[in-house]
Amino acid sequence: MEMDTQSSDSTSGDAETSARTRPGVEIVHRRPDFGDFEGLPKYWAGGVPQASFAVSVFSLVIPEGEKFFIRTVNALRDRVKDPELKADVKAFALQEAAHTRAHLVFNKALGEHGYDVDDATRTMQRFFALIEKYFTKRAALAVTVFAEHLTAMGAEIEFRFPELSHRVEPRAAAFWRWHAAEELEHKAVAFDVYKAAGGSYFTRVFAILMVAMLSFFVNRPMIRRQIRGFKRVRTPDRAVPMKALEQAYPDLPRRLRRFVIRYLLAYFKPGFHPWDVDSRRSLDEWKRESEAGSVVYS
DSSP states (O other): OOOOOSOOOOOSSOGGGGGGGSOSOOOOOOOOOOTTOTTOOTTTBTTOHHHHHHHHHHHHHHHHHHHHHHHHHHTTGGGOOOHHHHHHHHHHHHHHHHHHHHHHHHHHHHGGGTOOHHHHHHHHHHHHHHHHHHSOHHHHHHHHHHHHHHHHHHHHHHHHOGGGGTTBOHHHHHHHHHHHHHHHHTTTHHHHHHHHTTOOHHHHHHHHHHHHHHHHHHTHHHHHHHHHHHHHSOOOSOOOOHHHHHHHSTTHHHHHHHHHHHHHHHTTSTTOOGGGSOOHHHHHHHHHHHHHSSOOOO
16 A cells, blocks of 8 residues: 655654654663552453443553554664664664563453453454555554554543543553553654654555554454453442543543544644653653652663
8 A cells, every 4th residue: 555755744853853852751661560460350440341441452452553563663763863763763662562561461361351362462463464564664654653642642641631540450550650651751753763764744644544444444343342252251340330430520521522632633733743742741740659659660
């Protein structure tokens, strides 16, 4: 699927040095130990079944997604000349590899609640294999760039909307906030490599449409199967209705919807850069709480 062009996005400054726009944030390779998540409740996300299911399915697709992200960035790393960006590419790969390993452990615990981990793995392997077969290297990297934008948005939501983390199982809460923080640290790496490789605005945006269509046909059946498995396994856990969360925080849906729309639309600006949203406050918050917590991020 050839949809690349030679022109680059019309951004200010040299794309090759855009990594330097990162405001003093270091991309750190950590090796936290969250244990094996034994006894993780089925409704681990605040007792809300819908939230627990949605985030759990997201976790199921993460390992193959992280591997794909690493491959697409590495496929064009030879186009990078800036030493700082080269170092960032290595740090990016180390962080994403750590996320892969951690989510494999988390997903094993999810398997106890009816999730078919192997089914999700096979589906995502097929999904990413199709992208790498029919997309150019730059178009495949454009998919990673947008995916990194979505994960950065989710990470910002994690820190900016603490109501959503209310009553989340403590181990899961620490695990997801670590992942969110590292997504913010490296959120611009794929974009900067894409720019260094001469990636165009057209490809960056058009790739979203193509991958959305592919996802509809490849991934939707797997999600349906996960729903059936989730419903099939009974649990003594008490479910908290979604309405209870809405009643406790009546303005939450409006604020969350506004944030998501603005964050998504920012991606379509020709001069977009991931660090247009300053994530330092979120990262500082996580560093303070991680220093005070029981998990060692060695």
